[in-house]
Amino acid sequence: MVSNVARSGWAALACLAAALSLAACSTSATNSSAGSKTASGPPLVIGVSMSLSGDFATLANPALKGYKLWASTVNAKGGLLGRKVSLKIVDDASNPTQVVTNYENLITADRVNLVFGPFSSLLTVPAATIAKRFGYAFIEPSGGAPQVFALHLHNLFLAQPAPIVSSGDAFANYILSLPTAQRPRTAAYPSADDPFTQAIVGEIRQRLQAAGIKTVYSTTYAAETVDLSPVVTRLVAAKPDLLVSGTGGADAVAEVKGMVQAHFTPKFVFFTGGPNDPTFPAQVGPANAEGIFSTGDWFPQAKTAGNAAFEKAYVAKYGGTAARIDPAAAEAFACGQLLELVAQRYGKVDNATIISALHHGTWPTVEGNLSWNADGSPRGSDIVVQWVHGQLLPVYPTAQALTKPIAKPAWAG
């Protein structure tokens, strides 16, 4: 008995010690922003709930890097209005309930000066509502779904050029900009059963159909489907000139493989997701990626405000190459740039000033020149990108293009 009691006591002490150690690690991790050589005054603490674990952990990691990169960059320049920027980052485990708790704690217990948004629309919706309740500005990098803007929150600003559902508009514009003889006559529209991809594909289809481009195949498949051979079989039988496919990544790869095996090359191939992944050429074969279209909010060679410095700093801090930078990092970095701009223009960065300021004018960031509607949805448009000679390059609109679109070559096998 004595032995058991003693063992329980040691176990409890061990647990307590472990918990204290973890708490100490957590505290040190949250206060580990780069120091400033010249900043004075109390630090400007910005609270962020990020998905450090759970389903979004891997996807959210580039956004986390973007936030940290901006903090270290601005601190190296002396901070914001002479105050060192300190990020207080807490884990929401990709959970909508936890994200609410996190922002409540950040605002009421930690009394952070400002907050930035979490990763994903799923978490942005509840988080933005909390920020609104406490009068905090809510600049966020990735909540672009219609549900976010349906909240009609005046304090919310998505740091991207366009809402997700509008990201196909630029491609529809491109197709409709072609001379009639060069336009596709028929089109196929398979899509994963996903609110984002379906909305994007539906928007493109509506516009192209109205312009006389005949729909020869349209279907949806469960988002988790990886064996797309039946879809490709049907697609090949329909022989469309244009393929507009609502894909998330793996399904784009599967469709390409299926079309290669069937020796069928549409004249135009557009995927909503997949081609923007730097590993896409490796997955489908580099030559097969050639000529495939997608759209994006950011690309490595963009001539947007501060982009060259951002890329240089990113590669210096995290290694790799500019071509491997995930757009989510640029989106998070742009959130910080917006704060810097408000500070420069207004000389203060309190929440009321930020909210009021961002609703007026245009704000140049790595994501382009941003402006917003009253509900926080951006007013701009995404960019059409295409794999050209082994690089994913912007090809439309012309003003932002680095090269002209190329004709889709036949699959290389």
Next chain:
Amino acid sequence: MHLFVQATIVGILFGGVYALIASGQAIIFGVTRTVNFAQAIFTILCAYLSYTLFTDFGIDPFLSILVLVPAMFAFGIGIYVLLLRRLSRSGAELGLLVLYGLGIGIQGVLDFVYKTNNRVITPGYANNSWTVAGYQIPEVRFFAFLLAVAVLGTLQLIRQRTKLGRALRATTQNPVASRLLGVDVERISAIGMGLGVAAAGAAGGVFGMILPFNGNTQYDLLSKLLSIAVLGGLLSMPGTIVAAVILGVVESVVAATISPDWSAFSFLVVLFAVLIIRPQGLFGRRLRGAL
């Protein structure tokens, strides 16, 4: 008609891979009376290992099977000896939970090591196909089907023509009587577990060439394996093979000719219809004393 035949070809070819994975599950159920909830993640584990062998060492995925199969055979025996043998007297339910937990644990390790990005193995011939009478035969699927036929044929030969096979079948039919007749049931069960996991190893090597995969792929695959097990009869190897091919064909044909939305549902309709007519599955037998 062309669409129907093309979809049937694709369905049969991939049905062979399903059959290979599911047959391993049937062997394991036979000797342990435990539905192996980790069979899908074993397949994904081997897909990852094959991916690493190909990308880091340039070993062709079909050749990597020569490494994966013995390794997974030993792994299967290890699982039985370390986990299932100790639980064999506590009921099959506990073994099921342990295997389910093992599957989650392996997925966690895979997600940590490989991250959750989708992977696909792309050797030079991955996108090749033959055109035969106007129909496309993807090379990888065709060779995967041949592999499945070869492995299943070998397994069937072992089961029917060897002393080990007789012991396996006897243990499957009645472990108590087998023990009374001198069969070392624990040893046979360990070997059966090894063979079942090795089948997943053979399939995993080619799975990653046909479909993109990550750790989460196990759940979709597991749901198909369970459906195949129910349709074919948990203890029947021929039933498992036929059910796997039916699954492949029904899903492919319905998805191509009607809609992908209806493909999984259509298979469930076939499953329910068979279970109403033959509750023990296509090739299953009613257990003595069953209600």
